[in-house]
Amino acid sequence: MTAWVKQQKDVNLQWHHLPLDFHGSAAVREAKLVECAGKLGGAPAFWQTIDQVFEQTRSNGQGFNGHLDVNGINHQDLGACTVNDKQIALHISQQAEEAIKTGITAAPTVITRDNTTGRTIKLEGPADDVLLLFAIDWLAQEGG
Numbered sequence: 001m002t003a004w005v006k007q008q009k010d011v012n013l014q015w016h017h018l019p020l021d022f023h024g025s026a027a028v029r030e031a032k033l034v035e036c037a038g039k040l041g042g043a044p045a046f047w048q049t050i051d052q053v054f055e056q057t058r059s060n061g062q063g064f065n066g067h068l069d070v071n072g073i074n075h076q077d078l079g080a081c082t083v084n085d086k087q088i089a090l091h092i093s094q095q096a097e098e099a100i101k102t103g104i105t106a107a108p109t110v111i112t113r114d115n116t117t118g119r120t121i122k123l124e125g126p127a128d129d130v131l132l133l134f135a136i137d138w139l140a141q142e143g144g
Helices: 004-005 023-055 075-084 086-101 129-143
Strands: 109-113 120-122
Touching: 023 075, 023 086, 075 086, 109 129, 120 129
Parallel strands: none
Antiparallel strands: 109 120
16 A cells, blocks of 8 residues: 555555554554654654565464564664553554544554545555545545
8 A cells, every 4th residue: 555655646644553452462562663663763664664564464463473674773772662662652552542432443444535625434454556546536526
């Protein structure tokens, strides 16, 4: 999805974590890895870590299985951040609570929003470029 978003001049992507309970502590740890990478290396490191975690996760609560290779990030610093940074842990917890309050209970879920009208459409499950374009077109037609 990130590759598709990069190709669209009028589309932006905002990420929210929702580590589901049935994925256990592995999902929380992966969310911490992503946030810490972003804190240590900025947006490029954040998105690079998202890609690597999704490529290497074993799903169903088994967690990340591998070694992250994120440009400019020291592995010891990343590990220390995931264990010690309470702000990041709080941020992830707050995002999960916010998602549940707004009716998001599945991952992935994509909320497509027309920033001009404020109208939204919720897509649960994997969304490919065709589905995303359909959602954007639908919002544009409904708004017009």
